[in-house]
Amino acid sequence: AIIPTIITQILSGAKEIKLGDLSPKRDLNFVLDTCEGFISLLNLKHFGEVYNIGSGVEYSMQEVLDLIQKILDSKVKIIQDEQRLRPKNSEVFRLCCDANKLKKATNWQSKISLEEGLRQSIEYFKENLENYKSELYNV
Template identity: 75%
Template sequence: MVKILVTGADGFIGSHLCESLVKKGFCVRALSQYNSFNFWGHLEKSEFLKDIKLISGDLRDSFFCAKLVKDIDVVFHLGALIAIPYSYIAPQSYVDTNIQGTLNMLEAAKNEGVSKFIHTSTSEVYGSAIYTPIDEKHPLQPQSPYSASKISADMMALSYYNSFDLPVIVARPFNAYGPRQSARAIIPSIITQILSGQKEIKLGDLSPKRDLNFVLDTCEGFISLLNLNNFGEVFNIASGIEYSMQEVLDKILKLTNKEVKIITDKQRLRPKNSEVTRLLGDSSKLKAKTSWSSKISIDEGLALTISYIEKNLSEYKSGIYNV
């Protein structure tokens, strides 16, 4: 049985990925960030928790990472700080986790001789689209400390392929959404405010366009990379369809049958040169190598997300802006 390690396993995408891997019969070791509460994030309530070997620790510690990777065949490295607004406030923490943490994992994987290291990038590294659809050759533009840290982590991962023949593949997902996503993201922020009964909801800029991919489709994109040996290469995971945030808001209002007044909240606006105005991804490279495609429509995905948040609304603090 293939032994797979997932870092960032307690997070939004990571928890779904762990469950998808278990369903497919893989042996999964999951890293949850250490805390003194023994809280395992989104894996806490997972029906598959008994089938997952869960370990608490911190990517920033190289000694811990060396132990974490022992006897592992494949690494899915998702562990990272991802909130863009918080990266304006605490950029050092993004360097420590996203760059140093990735370096620690790469070195550990090299020393243990893992057969595949799938490193998670982000469409944010492309910045505002210079051309669309965005393929893997699109220039990288660091428009936030977060995206700069991810560009650095991507380059570090690829350097380990070029320098040490570490079998690295870079997965570059576009905007995943769905159940369990934090309210720091716009879709759950909209839904939680509406379902909480607020007649006026606070949002940022609704003009940016995003390539939205339902989280389970994103996970299938990750898993499809297990069948590839295209080491040293980057693969986009994108739906190939873009929606403005205004269009997404309109869809959510229709699905919830609500009417609200929109208030532009200045603290939710990115600095002018930091806002990524358009992301539309090209996944033709991945599709040419695998059978993957994005299957869940935006309307179906939003309905599933609304249903999840409605059942778990008490876990959200809709009155507080989640940086």
Template identity: 55%
Template structure:
């Protein structure tokens, strides 16, 4: 199924990955409807400055509201469900908010899709659902472990989606991206927090635990993974990792960013940025065999190339960030 000329809804379209996906779908010739969270200022998040702003239909609502979700999905062919609460630290503060948004919000999308006979629904998962790797690289058969309220809510949402495929034959696929980075990412994440602090002129940058390893993926590769998963006829009812199959430690990632920017800085350990001991996911390394087999997707960016593009974007857009403030 090609997405050209399809009516496509993207929930969470105003956010980091959602805005990039929205733009790519427009490039492919899809008729895109962007579901953004209602606010009285009529602000469309990252879509406010997007080059495709005038080529999309924007629907304002709340993913926790079934009526809003149902109305947004009228006359839609394909749904990419990205709307979620994603900040792990805040999930320690308000677990219920994550249940309502991530679980109930996903239910609303699934139920509306069932009632409206949507052609395909792609649910966004996260590698955090695996917890610390019990074996590497991590394939889709790896056990799911809720090491934070955030990851637990995403596990619940994923299982609900699978149940709708098995119970009602809903055409659902779960895309499970590993750690995505790039332009527009929240400074709560490790890569943008390092970049913004250095670009703001800080000589002592505050960071959390640098021992864990991750499989980082540039946002353009992640978005292309979503699209290839949606277009493939072989992905229905499947959970599919999106990752580079390249493992790197937080420390080495930080060192590479410092090298690329070319500034000398001192790293300070900040306790408020460190997860509870049993909640820290120590190791994530993606086995991407399945997506390579089921689609023609291939990662295009290595870590150095992706970081260079990301750094250059932040140089031009630092005004949107407050590097001196850590916000969970």
């Protein structure tokens, strides 16, 4: 859960934040888009198929960090925390979704950009920061 980790540490006033490897790339789909994808599947007449839900766009964790810092107008020092690194040879460096089957079956597609999703997430965490322990590493 790197996005909440970055956001809550910065919002808590940290000048240094602890992270793992920032080079892996992920397809980050906003939760409301994911829910819409699930809902679109409810209207299908046949069941038992496998569908992927995602944006089809990949971002490195460094790009995500940079965008969060830009939105928050913040610059923090990054400390690479050994606890947050995956064991040797277990990291998957690229995960990107192909949701064409879902789009073809339902016309669903991701609508919320990464930047807009981050803005909405940041607002949520600003309003609920007291519910999070930004100093803890949760796996």
